[in-house]
Amino acid sequence: KNEVEQSPQNLTAQEGEFITINCSYSVGISALHWLQQHPGGGIVSLFMLSSGKKKHGRLIATINIQEKHSSLHITASHPRDSAVYICAVRFEGATNKLIFGTGTLLAVQP
């Protein structure tokens, strides 16, 4: 069982829909990252957060430290949002080491 669980594994949405991807982890963390991997393979860091909420354009990331849970929301989804979204955490005391979730494959259909 992976220490970082993502759900759903696969998600298909219609253009314009509101999308939520979830990430749960097992023990205390010092940071959580959301990454996006495009079909071409490149990986882009979307957010790094340790508490609260961050917003960038149509993307919103939230984290609940007590519940050991984070969500990535995409508002007004678009086909160009189609990608794999990966959650990664740095556990407390684990300098520089990230543990990755298995990713969520999102397909947004026009």
Add this chain to the structure above:
Amino acid sequence: DTAVSQTPKYLVTQMGNDKSIKCEQNLGHDTMYWYKQDSKKFLKIMFSYNNKELIINETVPNRFSPKSPDKAHLNLHINSLELGDSAVYFCASSQWGGGEKLFFGSGTQLSVL
């Protein structure tokens, strides 16, 4: 200007060969990483260097040897390549601390035949 550049993008080679992947970052970051992405797209850390010093060395076969000539470069040398080494290898960098945003290279698709 590419922030984190790694070469080559594709590497096809025979079992038993030795190969290297190069990585350079121009962001002035202190920390560089090598990650391996398997066929199921699962990412796992291999190595992390901070200012040329090895910080993380996961349970990677000693056929894999990272080398950091300076803090802007982290190369990965692989000896005696095996079929199971086939994967995509990503270089990345960040400021020291691990809680900073990561910047990834475009990946090297290694295929061992």
